[in-house]
Amino acid sequence: MPDREKPSRIIRGVIIWGLLFILPPSCLFAALPASGIEARYPQVRQFFPDADRFGPVEGEAPAAPVYRNGAIVGYVLRTQDIAPIPAYSGKPVNVLVGIDLEGRITGAEVIEHHEPILLVGIPEQRLFDFTRQHVGKSITDRIEVGGREAEGSVSLDAISGATVTVKVVNRSIMRAARRVAEERGILETGADTAAVQARVREELYQPADWVQLTGDGSIRRLLIEREEVEAAFGGTAGEGRGISTGQPECLPGEPCGTFIDLYYTYLNPPMVGRNLLGQREYERLMADLGEGGHAIALMANGIYSFKGSGYVRGGIFDRIQVVQGDQTILFRDTDYQRLMDPELEGMPEFGEKEIFIIREGYDFDPGRPWQLELLVRRQVGALESVFTTFTAEYETPEAYIVRPAPAGPAPEAGIWQSIWADRALDIAILGVLLAGLTLILIFQDALARRARLLVVLRTGFLLLTLLVIGWLFRGQLSVVNTFTFVNALRGEFRWETFLTDPVLFILWTYVAATLLLWGRGVYCGWLCPFGAMQKLANMAAQRLHVPQLKLPAAVHERLWAVKYLILLGLFGISLQSLATAEVYAEVEPFKTAVTLRFQREWTYIAYALALVLISAFNCKFYCKYLCPLGAALAVPARLRIFDWLKRHKECGRPCQVCANECEIQAIDPIGRINVNECHYCLDCQVTYWDAHKCPPMVERRKRREKAPEARAAAERMEAALGGVRPVTMGKESS
Incomplete structure (x- = not known):
């Protein structure tokens, strides 16, 4: 994250925020100087020390031309504008890049990132240093992250513990720079039309065994001996360390020198997938993949696991990846299945057998060669590691595919689309949860009558x-x-900026809709993870009979204003610098308690836990008095269309049952619900329908219970009078 800025800049931000409300817009914007890329990012001068000036950002692949003596000598670009690839955090790492007219990278600086993993024991400087390794490299180079340089490739030192992040940074820089170079004629595109992808021949199937499929190249092998690994780490800090020196004896049943004996294959062709998996499992897998999905199988023996354990901690397999052209395909835990009970005749036993899914958004072409890359890491210190990469080639046998003729230009799939495809399961689960919550809100009256449910x-x-x-x-x-x-x-508003995180985008869309229908309480009371944490802590405390502390009404109402003041301060800072506002937004414990799951410095953890502890005594203390997000949601919530929280005319005059029970204290003494503060817990609605607690409902119940007795008494009196009804309320019954 960017460093904290000086207080003077913060003060200027607050002043600018104040001017927004005091001066007419025309005066304010006229006072702001026009700022080009040089004014915003002074470091571009280091990319091109001899430049005379920097032009405006322009083009479909946005970049600013760099001039010397009136001629263009290069371009400056931001990766987020061209290749916003999500990193470990789910958000892109934005890098400022300079390229010259020969396709050489003249500068690379991180200008924004949201990587939480760099906040847990890994200095940010490591990311900055890694990024600067790209300087001097050509955009046509094949770059390997980690390991030693091999023929036809250039190696960059990786960061131990942040492998995914640095791979995404590398991919973002190279893809964005190539796009700019192609558009400006620095790099030839190679073709005027996009090639149509090859199609798998689904009708082609013949029974085959292990010998046949390995013999014709359908199943490939990557055999790495221990000596090869030692040689790869030779001359590095990893020499003489690691698993090979720690295994003086061979594992039972394994060749003595084997580090890993890995077989890999492409499963979509029936000749491979159906023979390996069996017809039923193959059809199930193809149905799961859907149109545009692909699957590969990896099977291995040896002392090295291609899975590792990184996917358990972070959800990403950090030892394997697939490379096709300029795209690198990483696998998450949602892209992984066990290869159970293979049916291929003659297949040997393997200690690891797994299937990995290539989602539709990656634009994988079965007709083009691809490479499987295996990353081997050795620990050389408490936080230091060195890497090497072993690469295996694969090309689908020509008999398994059909190559259609080119059909003209094809649009490139958006980055956000691939992200949504990768998180399809997350999106589906979130959709089910939101649909369930919507049903709860729609049928709230029926549910309020059934308190336990x-x-x-x-x-x-x-x-x-x-x-x-x-x-x-x-x-x-x-x-x-x-x-x-x-x-x-x-x-410059771009939907792609917000679509890169599907979960947040869907949540914000849902919150926007519910703000107009129900108010801010739907999010604050049901969908906020930290709010849920506080509420659950309070529920547990009440079960343990922890005394609840309720502030006096006068103090409570004045403390409401604190969160609005925090919001105004942060908003003013954000107008000057969004990065600085993000630093001061640590008043929200969300990053510590939810995003990083309490894996952070002890001061942040202590702050978050203190708020949770306070909420055990005073329900959702942070939400009521300190949360700037709640304050921000309360402002548009004033446009709420409907009022679905029912009240009796006796509420507040004189009845105070709901007001006394409201843990948020959102009901005033005269019975009105403050919808700007209400968390929509529906407790007051349960009381509203409770015929044993709510005084008006109790009175109605008693009248109903007395009605049969009154009718029975009247009937007895009528019988005693010989069928003549008694006079009631001045009228004679006939």
Whole structure:
């Protein structure tokens, strides 16, 4: 993350924010100087020390031309504008890149990132140093991240513990630079039309065994001996370390010198997939893949696991990747299946047998060669590692595919589309949760009459919000998101900026709709992971009979204003610098408690835990008094269309049952619900329908219970009078 800026800049930001409300817009914008890329990013001068000037950013692949003596000598670009590839955090790492007219990278500097892994023991400087390794490299180079240089490739030192991040940075730089070079004629595209992808021949199938499929190249092999690994690390800090020196004896049943004996194949052709998996499993896999999906199988023996354990911690397999052309395909835990009970005759036993899915968004072409890359890492210190990469080639046998003729230009798939494809399961689960919440809100009256059922549903949903939406999907909204949106409206608005994180985009869309229908309480009371954490802590405390502390009404109402003041301060800072606002937005404990799951410096953890502890005594203390996101949601919530929280005319005059029970204290003494503060827990609606607690409902129940007795007494009196009804209320019954 960017460094903290000086207080003077923060003060200027607050002043500018104030001017937005005081001066007419025309005066304000006239006072701001026009700023080009040089004014915004002074480091571009280091990329081109002899440049006379820098032109405006332009083009489909946005870049600013660099001039010397009136002639263009290069271009400056931002990777996020051209190749916003999500990194470990799910958001792109934005890199400022300079290229000259020969396709050489003249500068590369990280200008923005959101990588939480770099906040846990890995200095940011390591990322900056890695990025600068690209300087002097050609955009046509084949770059290997980690390991030693081989023929036809250039190696860059990786960062131990941040492998995924640095690979994404490398891919972003190279892809963005190539796009700019192709558009400006520095690099030839090689063809005027996009080649149509090859198609797998689904009708081609014949029974085959292991010998046949390995013999014709359908199944390939990567055999790495221990001596090869030692040689690869020779001359590095990893020489003489690692698994090979720690295994003086061979593993039972393994060749003595084997590091890994890996077989790999492309499963979509029936000749391979159906023979290997069997017809039923093959058809199930193809149905799961859908149109545009692909699958590869990896099977291995040896002392080295191609899976590793990184996917358990971070959800990404950090030892393998597939490379095709200029795209690198990484695999997440959602792209992985076990290869169970293979049916291929003659196939040997393997210790590891797995299937990996290539999602549709990657634009994988079965008719083009691809490479399987195996990363081997050796620890050389507490936080230091060195890497080497072993590459294996694969080309689908020509008999298995059909190559259609080119059909003309084809649009390139958007980066966000591939991200959505990768997170299809997350999106589906989130959709189910939001649909369930919508049903709860629609049928709230019926559920409020069934208090126990509502308690079970609400508690279960809060657990899902914390565990699934929060800790699993990292779907915690932040006030910084609102600042990003406002800044996008003030500048160049692009939907792609917000579509790169599907979970956050869907949540914000749902929140926007519910703000108009129900108010801010739907998010704050049901969908906020940190809010759910506080509420669950308070529920547990009440079960343990922990005394609850309720502030006096006068103090409570004045503390409401604190979160609005925090929001105004952060908003003013964001107008000057969004990065600085993000630093001060640490007043939100969301990143610590939800995004990083408490894996952070102890000061941040102590702050977040203190807020959770306070909420055990005063329900959702942070949400009520300190949360700038809640304040930001309360502003548009004033446009709420409907009022679906029912009230009796006796509420507040004189009845105070709901007001006394409201843990958020959102009901005033005269019975009105403050929708700007209400968290829509529906507790007051349960009381509203409770015929044993709500005084008006109790009175109605008693009248209903007395009605049969009154009728029976009247009938007895009528019988005693010989069938003549008694006079009632001045009228004689006939």
